[in-house]
Amino acid sequence: MLVVLVIFTAMNPTFLQTPIDYLKGVGPNRADILRSELQIHTYQDLIHLFPNRYIDRTRYYKTNELAPTNAEVQIIGKVTQLKMIEGKGRRLVATFKDDYGSIELVWFRGHKWIREKIKLQTPYVIFGKTNCYNNSFSMPHPEMELLSEHERGLRSMMQPIYPSTEKLSNKGITNKVIHGLIQTLFKEAAPHLFESLAAPICERLKLMPRKEALLNVHFPQSQEALAKAQYRLKFEELFYIQLQLLQKNLAHKTKIKGYPFDKVGPLFTTFYKDHLPFELTAAQKRVLKEIRKDLGTHAQMNRLLQGDVGSGKTIVALMSMLIALDNGFQACLMAPTAILSVQHYEGLVELCKPLNTSIYLLQGSTKASERKIIHQKLENGEIDILIGTHALLEDKVKFKNLGLVIIDEQHRFGVKQRGKLWLKNTYPPHVLVMTATPIPRTLAMTVYGDLDVSVIDELPPGRKAIKTVHRYDSNRLKVFAFIKDEIAKGRQVYIVYPLIQESEAMDYKDLMDGYESISRSFPKPDYQISIVHGQMKPDDKAYEMQRFVEGQTQIMVATTVIEVGVNVPNASVMIIESAERFGLSQLHQLRGRVGRGAEQSYCILMTGFKLSNDSKIRLETMTSTNDGFELAEVDLKLRGPGDIMGTQQSGVLHLKIADIIKDGTILKIARSEAYQLLKEDPLLQKEEHRIIRFVYAQLSKYKNIWNYIS
Ligand code: ADP
């Protein structure tokens, strides 16, 4: 009883909810600025203002250990000589020596004061950034302290550097001031900082206790203690996010019923035994098993299927749909573009020929009369599989009994649209979302943590890796000669131009200029060229596309409309114009249009000479790897998680201390701990999970997890 009472008192959050105005040293002016600039409203917010970085004052460098980085270092040594250098860039220069060599200390200002103050031949500790020129190092405006005083100093060795803004520093709220405020606060708040994780978890993972972790994050006693403190706080942040996501997933499974597809019937079996055009890869088999398992339960499937371009997601989609059909249900497949939906339609009709299934295509351009027939047949169950674009989402489209929805390239659709399909009948259909834009695993765990994820991580056998090169525009003639060689071998070529909405008119002109110049270099009748872009009528697009698919044209000039899904195995060269303007995932998607046949394929990235650093990294990454996941990791690093598909809506990315890019390992541990916990104690009823239950209960109240802990 007493224990309970003590815990309860310690958890009493009122103290930490005290408005920041009341903290000694704050006052109304500073409080306003803290609120507007750093969103610090309460004591608690201040305690959870985590430093961005630390300056390491625990290590002393020797002068022969310096490297040309921009890191700050400290060195022990003596000033042996001081001299003024006159003229332009007038400066005071000191020679600073230790037993291993020397560097120069340089001052451009405050000469008089320094000359008077500095003691020659006396041990100092200097601290600052070094510059390197011709292999000799200098340090401008170093912080200097006599070694004797330095040794007596009581300050913490690792200096935390807090987030700041221009306004904060203008108003004199410097890093030192913030640190001071936190120190003041800590003295009072210490008794109110309670443990927020269950003892078994802390013990198993050897986590630093919460109070100690908070203390060390602000006042690190050593590198080691800081690392442990950060680990603990990052773990905590990620753990509760994962707990929330997994709980949602679990609730979904127990609450949302779906139709159980418990039969594996004749369609699936016949297709698998007699009509599969190739042996499935091990990854495809594994994923199918996962899907079958989902469909067999009475819970609604909600699964994300990730697989790189060309990994063979379509056949998995088809076989999943056959399971639905075998159980007496309809299925639909939604694709983001008309071109892609036509391709899916044609491909599936071909594959299903021997099965006697009824497959229909519905697009925006489908004629009213035909549409009416489709609507009718859907409602009376004469259509087994419906394929189409957004047109599937129209209110008039009503299924008799829709059992499975497959969404291809889901990032093209909003989340809302995804929900809309679910409303078509009483039980929600099972949902399989497919994407070829690999999301780094860590991000998927966070953003789609409430979805089940399957991954096809293997390409069908016999594929030759695509060779990717970067060429400057000035080499265009050579590139054209290469294209001619490939065409002479019977291959086909894509040439893609960027089309970005903001500069549409200009891009359109580039495309047309490009088309003209290509037409001149590849004259009829030897060469035939298709062109496809967004301003064409759907029928014309389809016609041009078809000519290329059938091999009547050898070159396809296009904008990114062909980015997704188009499958022409005979095409072996992908030329991307102004490649520096594309994002990594888009480049990778485009490259995925080739390398689908048995021939060696090529991707040529064309650019001008002027390239930004990020563009250079993107181009280098593209030429060095074909692995979509590796690319996705680089993309995440370049762009940050906020820009990656679909993540903008996701509040879970506003992490305070953990870093989704760097802390993938902690994330995995946090997820597995959360998973174990829910498996063992789904309702968090056990006594030892009391704290977790308490913290978790607050989660629904606050968006930011740090708002409830304490
Ligand atoms: P994506 O995952 O990009 O949608 P697709 O499903 O379009 O890939 O498959 C790409 C190509 O690979 C298609 O031509 C398809 O027929 C072929 N394919 C898929 N699976 C296999 C396999 N197991 N063995 C051989 N070829 C396969």
Ligand code: MG
């Ligand atoms: Mg596909």
